[in-house]
Amino acid sequence: MIxxxxxxxxxxxxxxxxxxxxxxxxNIITLFMSIELMLxxxxxxxxxxxxxxxxxDGHIFVFxxxxxxxxxxxxxxxxxxxVYRTRETLNVDRVNLLKL
Amino acid sequence: MTITLxxxxxxxxxxxxxxxxxxxxxxxxxxxxxxxxxxxxxxTGASFLVALAHAWVLVSSPYAMLETKYGTWITxxxxxxxxxxxxxxxxxxxxxxxxxxxFLIHVxxxxxxxxxxxxxxFFTYLNLFMFFMLVLVLANNYLLMFVxxxxxxxASYLLIGFYFRKDSAAxxxxxxxxxxxVGDFGFLIALFLLIQQFGTLRYTQVNDILTHFGTEQHAGxxxxxxxxxxxxxxxxxxxIPLYVWLPDAMEGPTPVSALIHAATMVTAGVxxxxxxxxxxxxxxxxxxxxxIIGTLTSFFAATIGITQTDIKRVLAYSTISQLGYMFMAxxxxxxxxxxxxxxxxxxxxxxxxxxxxxxxxxxxGEQDMRKMGGLRKYMPWTFGVMFVATLAIAGIxxxxxxWSKDEILWQxxxxxFGSKIFWAVGAVTAFMTSFYMFRLLFMxxxxxxxxxxxxxxxxxxDAAHARDSHHGTPHESPWMMLSPLVLLAVLSIFxxxxxxxxxxxxxxxxxxxxxxxxxxxxxxxxxxxxAEPKTEEHENKGLETALMGLSVAIAFAGLALxxxxxxxxxxxxxxxxxSVHGLYELVLHKYWVDELYSAVLITPLLWFSRVVLWHxxxxxxxxxxxxxxxxxxxxxxxxxxxxxxxxxRSYAGWIAAGAAVVVAYMVWMGTR
Amino acid sequence: xxxxxxxxxGAFCVGGAINLLLxxxxxxxxxxxxxxxxxxxxxxxxxxxEFVAVVQVIIYAGAIMVxxxxxxxLLNAGKEEEVQGSHVAKIFGIPGLFAGGxxxxxxxxxxxxxxxxxxxxxxxxxxxxxxxxxxTKYLLAFxxxxxxxxxxxxxxxxxxxxxxx
Numbered sequence: 001m002i003x004x005x006x007x008x009x010x011x012x013x014x015x016x017x018x019x020x021x022x023x024x025x026x027n028i029i030t031l032f033m034s035i036e037l038m039l040x041x042x043x044x045x046x047x048x049x050x051x052x053x054x055x056x057d058g059h060i061f062v063f064x065x066x067x068x069x070x071x072x073x074x075x076x077x078x079x080x081x082x083v084y085r086t087r088e089t090l091n092v093d094r095v096n097l098l099k100l
Numbered sequence: 101m102t103i104t105l106x107x108x109x110x111x112x113x114x115x116x117x118x119x120x121x122x123x124x125x126x127x128x129x130x131x132x133x134x135x136x137x138x139x140x141x142x143x144t145g146a147s148f149l150v151a152l153a154h155a156w157v158l159v160s161s162p163y164a165m166l167e168t169k170y171g172t173w174i175t176x177x178x179x180x181x182x183x184x185x186x187x188x189x190x191x192x193x194x195x196x197x198x199x200x201x202x203f204l205i206h207v208x209x210x211x212x213x214x215x216x217x218x219x220x221x222f223f224t225y226l227n228l229f230m231f232f233m234l235v236l237v238l239a240n241n242y243l244l245m246f247v248x249x250x251x252x253x254x255a256s257y258l259l260i261g262f263y264f265r266k267d268s269a270a271x272x273x274x275x276x277x278x279x280x281x282v283g284d285f286g287f288l289i290a291l292f293l294l295i296q297q298f299g300t301l302r303y304t305q306v307n308d309i310l311t312h313f314g315t316e317q318h319a320g321x322x323x324x325x326x327x328x329x330x331x332x333x334x335x336x337x338x339x340i341p342l343y344v345w346l347p348d349a350m351e352g353p354t355p356v357s358a359l360i361h362a363a364t365m366v367t368a369g370v371x372x373x374x375x376x377x378x379x380x381x382x383x384x385x386x387x388x389x390x391x392i393i394g395t396l397t398s399f400f401a402a403t404i405g406i407t408q409t410d411i412k413r414v415l416a417y418s419t420i421s422q423l424g425y426m427f428m429a430x431x432x433x434x435x436x437x438x439x440x441x442x443x444x445x446x447x448x449x450x451x452x453x454x455x456x457x458x459x460x461x462x463x464x465g466e467q468d469m470r471k472m473g474g475l476r477k478y479m480p481w482t483f484g485v486m487f488v489a490t491l492a493i494a495g496i497x498x499x500x501x502x503w504s505k506d507e508i509l510w511q512x513x514x515x516x517f518g519s520k521i522f523w524a525v526g527a528v529t530a531f532m533t534s535f536y537m538f539r540l541l542f543m544x545x546x547x548x549x550x551x552x553x554x555x556x557x558x559x560x561x562d563a564a565h566a567r568d569s570h571h572g573t574p575h576e577s578p579w580m581m582l583s584p585l586v587l588l589a590v591l592s593i594f595x596x597x598x599x600x601x602x603x604x605x606x607x608x609x610x611x612x613x614x615x616x617x618x619x620x621x622x623x624x625x626x627x628x629x630x631a632e633p634k635t636e637e638h639e640n641k642g643l644e645t646a647l648m649g650l651s652v653a654i655a656f657a658g659l660a661l662x663x664x665x666x667x668x669x670x671x672x673x674x675x676x677x678x679s680v681h682g683l684y685e686l687v688l689h690k691y692w693v694d695e696l697y698s699a700v701l702i703t704p705l706l707w708f709s710r711v712v713l714w715h716x717x718x719x720x721x722x723x724x725x726x727x728x729x730x731x732x733x734x735x736x737x738x739x740x741x742x743x744x745x746x747x748x749r750s751y752a753g754w755i756a757a758g759a760a761v762v763v764a765y766m767v768w769m770g771t772r
Numbered sequence: 773x774x775x776x777x778x779x780x781x782g783a784f785c786v787g788g789a790i791n792l793l794l795x796x797x798x799x800x801x802x803x804x805x806x807x808x809x810x811x812x813x814x815x816x817x818x819x820x821x822e823f824v825a826v827v828q829v830i831i832y833a834g835a836i837m838v839x840x841x842x843x844x845x846l847l848n849a850g851k852e853e854e855v856q857g858s859h860v861a862k863i864f865g866i867p868g869l870f871a872g873g874x875x876x877x878x879x880x881x882x883x884x885x886x887x888x889x890x891x892x893x894x895x896x897x898x899x900x901x902x903x904x905x906x907x908t909k910y911l912l913a914f915x916x917x918x919x920x921x922x923x924x925x926x927x928x929x930x931x932x933x934x935x936x937x
Contacts, residue, residue, distance in 0.1 A: 093748075
């Protein structure tokens with residue numbers, strides 16, 4: 001029997017890693033992957049609580065999170081491809097046409 | 101009550117000149133000169149005839165006064181003021197003087213201003229002035245009088261600054277108006293006090309209420325009202341300390357000086373004091389102030405008049421001095437004497453100014469008496485009328501000035517409010533008046549002509565006369581200018597006879613309220629001098645005749661001294677001036693009063709306006725507020741704008757920060 | 773046993789996450805992420821969520837990550853990236869790290885009696901129960917999500933089309 005706090009700590013750690021990568025990395029694709037990492041950490045949290053509270057709603061929510069993550073990944077990658085085609089770079093700092 | 105009179109339309113008297121002013125003002129630019137002058141003369145003359153008719157009707161009717169209301173003006177609570185005219189004996193005299201002398205001056209001006217620019221403008225302003233002055237004297241309440249009061253101030257400003265391209269003229273106009281305004285401020289406060297105390301500004305109602313008041317022994321509300329009215333009168337009638345505008349007002353054309361600054365506008369103050377006699381007689385302290393100021397002013401101005409060399413300036417200071425006489429008379433509660441002198445002074449002072457204008461016209465614009473002399477042979481008619489006028493003002497019988505001035509001196513001596521000191525100062529002033537007036541006459545008309553024979557300079561005010569083809573030798577003026585002079589001379593000779601035997605005084609009896617209370621305030625009690633046994637015999641004929649003889653002697657003494665110094669020994673004046681050099685310089689520079697005002701009042705005020713109000717309040721404060729708020733908005737937005745950097749990673753950072761805030765909030769809510 | 777399994781898979785997760793951050797090549801990061809997802813699926817199984825675990829493997833690791841790998845290879849995104857430390861990150865990050873560590877240790881040391889979860893092997897989330905819930909209570913969300921996916925597909929197709937000029 002594992003205390004729920006262990007799962008939650010793991011979830012928090014995954015989320016923190018995701019945030020760090022999101023803020024720090026320069027490659028767009030790596031940025032997106034950090035977002036996926038964040039989502040996974042959150043999923044873990046949901047499942048842990050669902051088991052704890054003996055309700056299946058958490059599983060449903062995770063399911064939907066995954067669907068949304070899929071959609072987001074698809075569209076996001078499409079955008080990345082468009083950006084790569086126009087700007088010839090995957091460095092997020094170079095995508096700065098809006099900069100004053 | 102309905103009054104059946106053969107003809108009673110007093111509104112015509114002020115309105116006729118107003119119509120003339122409107123016609124000339126709106127259309128005069130396009131009309132030929134003859135038509136412009138014709139319009140002006142017609143309406144002024146018509147006004148005079150109507151005034152004459154009304155005077156006749158009133159005098160032959162059983163009434164002493166008639167009020168006619170033309171409409172309500174203001175109604176606020178209990179207070180109301182109307183457009184209404186009052187014709188009684190006092191306003192009758194005033195309106196006859198204004199319209200009569202005014203008409204004569206208009207005639208003179210037609211010829212005098214013939215070559216000036218702005219002909220129609222001149223007559224517009226002149227008629228406008230007539231309108232306002234008539235409103236002033238015919239009003240039946242103080243508020244309508246104040247309208248006229250302000251209006252004549254405006255007309256005076258417009259006319260003094262008539263040669264508006266000259267800086268000195270424009271400045272003189274401004275000075276006149278602003279100094280008048282200071283006086284008007286006092287007058288306004290007096291009006292407010294009247295409204296507060298009596299709830300009305302109508303003369304008849306105020307006088308009725310005042311009959312229930314006793315004489316104030318100490319300073320009370322009536323004294324306050326009286327003193328404030330005095331302030332207003334000082335502004336308008338050029339008494340100390342607000343007289344400084346009148347000498348500078350000589351920048352205006354000479355007919356203006358004659359009409360406004362000799363005969364009519366400056367007498368408005370005297371009229372106002374006479375009209376408010378009910379207030380003043382019950383406020384002995386205020387009355388005393390009037391007398392002191394009048395006496396002081398007449399003496400002061402006479403001393404300055406002795407040293408001046410510009411012919412118009414001498415006459416200006418003479419006007420101030422004579423007005424001082426009128427105030428002295430009013431200040432000893434001899435209101436009818438003051439009005440009498442007002443009337444005679446209008447005659448001979450207008451004559452003096454117009455004659456001076458004739459002289460100036462004749463020698464192509466020169467006004468400095470040191471460059472005149474011997475003009476008697478070139479301008480005999482002008483000399484004749486000026487001689488008459490000088491006799492009149494010096495107080496030589498049987499001309500008009502003698503009767504009125506002597507009446508004033510007698511009242512100053514014998515009135516219960518009077519004092520021998522007033523009489524003494526008045527007598528010395530009479531001596532000085534006679535002296536400087538004859539000095540003027542001798543310097544101008546006697547001796548050798550000291551001016552340049554081919555005078556073509558146009559440095560002085562009546563510049564256009566240099567453009568006349570006949571500059572060079574001095575010449576006489578045209579008949580159109582001379583005939584009003586002759587008429588005024590006749591009036592100066594015979595005008596005083598109406599005062600013989602107290603007839604004038606009785607004529608004004610209905611206007612003057614008699615206050616049957618013991619009055620104690622007079623100059624002697626204030627100065628705590630040992631009083632001589634005060635004989636209550638006002639009608640001591642012997643004393644009166646003795647004083648009369650003394651006045652005549654004083655007048656002749658002045659003439660003699662002037663003869664001595666300017667004809668017999670013309671080199672003496674310069675030597676005398678050199679020997680009392682300091683005193684002479686002081687008087688010559690008018691006691692440095694203008695400079696004093698400038699340093700004490702005007703310069704600090706201008707400094708305050710410029711440095712405090714303009715630089716600090718306006719530029720730094722208000723502009724600063726507006727500009728700084730714009731700058732602040734820009735700076736704030738510059739900071740806020742950093743957030744929209746266009747860099748994806750900074751957006752990512754902001755998102756993360758925002759998310760952290762939201763999560764923290766939710767955690768905090770969860771733990772509550 | 774339970775704890776050992778958890779610790780094992782937890783270590784895989786942690787290692788994969790840290791590796792994701794530390795790798796310079798993108799493809800390596802992607803592969804680390806796949807490791808993380810697989811470990812997570814196993815942890816879900818530990819929690820008894822069998823349906824979700826399978827869905828995780830199939831969809832997350834099997835579809836989404838494959839898509840990522842395709843794009844990486846398509847764009848040849850194996851380029852090195854320059855890493856410049858950001859000042860803000862250092863200022864907030866290092867103390868944050870310490871704070872996080874301390875909190876974590878404090879939590880771990882807590883002893884709460886009612887904190888234990890399922891024993892191993894007890895499956896809590898069977899597919900049929902989940903499906904039942906999905907098609908009754910969350911039916912609307914389910915349908916809407918399907919539309920969302922459709923839109924995403926269309927978006928992806930449109931965005932990547934080369935404009936014919």
